[in-house]
Amino acid sequence: MSQDIFTLYPCDLCGSTELIEIPCAPHYMDGRPLHVCSACGFVQAAYRRTPEALQKMWAEEIYRADDAKISDKTYTARIPAVVARQTFAIEFLAENVDIKGKSLCDIGAGEGQFLEMLRAPRFDMDVFGIEPSTENCAILDELGFANFPGTMEEYAANSDGRTFDVASLIWTLENCQSASGVLAAAHDVVKPGGHLVMATGSRILMPFKKPLQYYLGPNVDAHPFHFSANALTSLMHKAGFKVIAHNRFIDSDYMVLIGERVESGDGLPLPKDDGHDVVDFFERWHRETQTHYADW
Numbered sequence: 001m002s003q004d005i006f007t008l009y010p011c012d013l014c015g016s017t018e019l020i021e022i023p024c025a026p027h028y029m030d031g032r033p034l035h036v037c038s039a040c041g042f043v044q045a046a047y048r049r050t051p052e053a054l055q056k057m058w059a060e061e062i063y064r065a066d067d068a069k070i071s072d073k074t075y076t077a078r079i080p081a082v083v084a085r086q087t088f089a090i091e092f093l094a095e096n097v098d099i100k101g102k103s104l105c106d107i108g109a110g111e112g113q114f115l116e117m118l119r120a121p122r123f124d125m126d127v128f129g130i131e132p133s134t135e136n137c138a139i140l141d142e143l144g145f146a147n148f149p150g151t152m153e154e155y156a157a158n159s160d161g162r163t164f165d166v167a168s169l170i171w172t173l174e175n176c177q178s179a180s181g182v183l184a185a186a187h188d189v190v191k192p193g194g195h196l197v198m199a200t201g202s203r204i205l206m207p208f209k210k211p212l213q214y215y216l217g218p219n220v221d222a223h224p225f226h227f228s229a230n231a232l233t234s235l236m237h238k239a240g241f242k243v244i245a246h247n248r249f250i251d252s253d254y255m256v257l258i259g260e261r262v263e264s265g266d267g268l269p270l271p272k273d274d275g276h277d278v279v280d281f282f283e284r285w286h287r288e289t290q291t292h293y294a295d296w
């Protein structure tokens with residue numbers, strides 16, 4: 001893979017260009033670097049494809065499908081582990097926000113199974129999906145879900161001004177070209193006082209539960225962002241979603257945060273991580289992996 005397809009971006013959270021390379025990361029990423037921002041501690045692949053190139057890669061390489069037959073795909077979201085985590089996100093959302101009968105926009109709707117759960121009588125939500133893969137949009141069409149084929153930023157730029165009670169980013173924000181850009185666009189489509197549910201599988205600064213080779217890989221800019229609770233809170237606050245609830249992520253595989261849309265993020269706290277603590281965390285993880293799990 002030629003390096004010249006990548007551009008060096010500043011920190012996607014705070015804009016700083018002072019990025020530290022995590023020394024062990026290239027070992028797991030085919031020689032490619034992973035960075036932590038020295039100003040705010042956000043972990044990110046600073047070298048990324050342009051938004052257009054990344055979208056093309058997702059459509060052509062990862063969701064590689066000639067037709068809508070799910071079984072032929074390289075990746076499918078209909079495996080039990082994915083259904084389990086989506087169920088967790090829905091239950092956590094429903095615990096904290098009254099969603100029955102409300103409207104929801106799922107950003108990165110994939111094959112629509114999250115929307116199926118929300119359309120069911122228990123929640124009876126009026127759901128809409130935004131999805132860059134045209135193959136997945138064909139599946140959404142088949143399932144009867146209104147959808148927009150494209151990215152969140154494209155939808156916000158082209159929308160008719162429709163707003164939703166809830167937006168969801170379920171294991172999606174880590175795959176975007178710019179996390180802050182997607183959250184800013186999400187803010188535009190959520191009603192005043194509405195909510196964002198944001199779910200991911202953070203391992204940053206948490207007890208690590210899997211060997212590093214299962215966490216980092218060569219396809220680094222398809223998953224350029226690695227969230228700690230602090231980084232995700234700051235990203236949401238900056239975009240104008242005040243965090244009102246989070247799950248007990250320290251001993252869970254999941255991290256789910258719920259934000260309430262406020263007019264502007266000005267004045268909301270922006271918690272940081274110490275970049276050197278983050279590097280040290282990865283080095284400990286690397287030592288554990290190499291000592292005990294390198295051959296797995």
Ligand SMILES: [Zn+2]
Pocket residue numbers: 011012013014015016037038039040041042
């Ligand atoms: Zn930063």
